[in-house]
Amino acid sequence: MRAQTLRITIRSVRTAALSNVQLLVLCFLSLAWLSLIAVQAIAPEVYDQSLRLPSDGNARPVELLFVGALSAFIVLIGVGVLRRWRWLFWLLLIAFLFGILRVPASILQLAGWIPAAGPRWYAIFQALIGIVQFAIGLMMLIEYRRYGVWGRPRGTGAR
Numbered sequence: 404m405r406a407q408t409l410r411i412t413i414r415s416v417r418t419a420a421l422s423n424v425q426l427l428v429l430c431f432l433s434l435a436w437l438s439l440i441a442v443q444a445i446a447p448e449v450y451d452q453s454l455r456l457p458s459d460g461n462a463r464p465v466e467l468l469f470v471g472a473l474s475a476f477i478v479l480i481g482v483g484v485l486r487r488w489r490w491l492f493w494l495l496l497i498a499f500l501f502g503i504l505r506v507p508a509s510i511l512q513l514a515g516w517i518p519a520a521g522p523r524w525y526a527i528f529q530a531l532i533g534i535v536q537f538a539i540g541l542m543m544l545i546e547y548r549r550y551g552v553w554g555r556p557r558g559t560g561a562r
Contacts, residue, residue: 420556421485424546427539428484428495435532436477442525443470449521487553496543502536505529 421429442449447466483491509530512519519526546554 422546422550422554422556424543424554425484425487426557427542429481431535431539432477432481432484436474438528438532439470439473446522446525449525453520484553489552492543492547492552496540496547499536499540499543502533502540505533505536509533 443466450466450469480491480495484495508517509526511517512526513523520529543554549555
C-alpha cells in the first residue's frame with residue numbers, strides 16, 4: 404500500500420512540473436488578459452470601435468459579455484497548457500508564429516494605407532504583441548526540436 408501511495412505522489416509531482424514553454428505561454432496569457440482588462444478600463448472605445456458598438460453608452464452589457472467570453476477562452480487555453488494538450492501546442496505554435504504578421508499590419512495602419520483598428524498607440528501595441536508572439540513561437544519550436552511537445556519540465560536534468 405505504501406509503494407502505491409509513493410508512486411502516485413511521484414507521478415503527481417512529475418505531472419505538476421511545468422516546462423519553460425508552458426510557463427512562457429501562461430505568462431503571455433496572463434499578460435494578454437491583463438492587457439484586455441486595462442484597455443477595456445482605460446480606453447473602452449478601442450474595443451467599441453472594433454466591435455462596432457453604438458457610442459450612445461448602452462454598450463456596457465456587450466462589453467462585459469466580450470470581456471467574459473475572452474476571459475473564459477483564455478482560461479480554457481491555460482487549462483490546455485497545464486494539461487499539455489498536444490493539439491493545443493500545435494495550434495498555439497502556428498498562432499504565435501503567425502503573430503509576426505501584426506507588425507506589417509500595424510505599419511500599414513500607421514502609414515494610413517489600411518484603416519486603423521484603433522488609436523496609434525494601439526497599433527504600436529499590436530506590433531509589439533506580434534513580436535513577442537513570434538519570439539514565443541520560435542522558443543516553442545526550439546523546445547519542440549530538443550525535447551518534444553511542450554518541452555522538458557523545469558528542474559529535470561539534461562537529456
